[in-house]
Amino acid sequence: MLVDMGFDVVGPAYRLSDGLRLAEREPIDIAVLDVNLNGARSFPIAAALAERGIPFVFATDYGTMGVEAEFPHVPVVSKPFTSGRLSEAFAKVRPTEV
Template sequence: MLDVNLGDARSYPVADMLFERSTPFLFATGYGRQGLEAAYQAVPVLQKPYQAAPLEHLLTHAVTCKTPIRKGDAAPAVPCACQGDGASKGRTFRADPVR
């Protein structure tokens, strides 16, 4: 999980390294998706202040689903466990945002 705003800097260079390594991640920001640069709009966002259910949902998605893509990148071939037959392979994913 990367906080977008780091004082006078942004975490985009770290995000770029994670993209290159196909490492799943998400952004945390108080500005929501509209606070992201256009190239990072497909990355999952956890809005501040954090709440337990959305945090659980996004972290589960990050470790069970395909990696995010940047605008212009090719989609990775890794299927998402929260769609299709992922649950039938012994993996589960709870998509409900609230308990």
Template sequence: MSERKRVLVVDDEMLVAMMLEDMLDDLGYQVVGPAGSLKQAMDLAESETLDCAILDLNLGQGVVSTPVAELLRARGVPFLLATGYGANAETDRLGHAGLLPKPFSTSDVEAALKSMLG
């Protein structure tokens, strides 16, 4: 059996993070996290072996996950931005990151990950 791909999950909404964790587990991925804060996300993004990540762009109270995305990009780890706002200046600045529009289904997550990971 091949090793499960490791996906960092970053979302400040615990119910969304838990739902995404269940979806990823059902799809055969290993979840790293989930991280609910920028600090926790940065620590995991820096220290863990990752195949990819799904980042909630808006972490609440004006905090965005852009620093995590930039760290992942520097490490060569592909990521998806989960957002209910669609493409905007922040997502455009992050360039080649895929978008995972909220709300999403298991099939949306599966398709986005397959597209990103090949």
């Protein structure tokens, strides 16, 4: 879906450690984070991206529950989602470039 939207994809990362490595080192313009990575929450990855000033959105089966407490201003797209919903979420974090 991201490739069809014109993005080059870094990842995916299915484990927290892999996601952290990418978030801390790779050149990233914007990110989609699944809240649950094999039983671990992706919030440390979100914190690393935020520290670098990289915008991101969350994707989850659980809705906003649990996300709002940690990152109240980050858009959440509920799975399954369409490219249109993802594009709308991206526009909220990078309105001039999406």
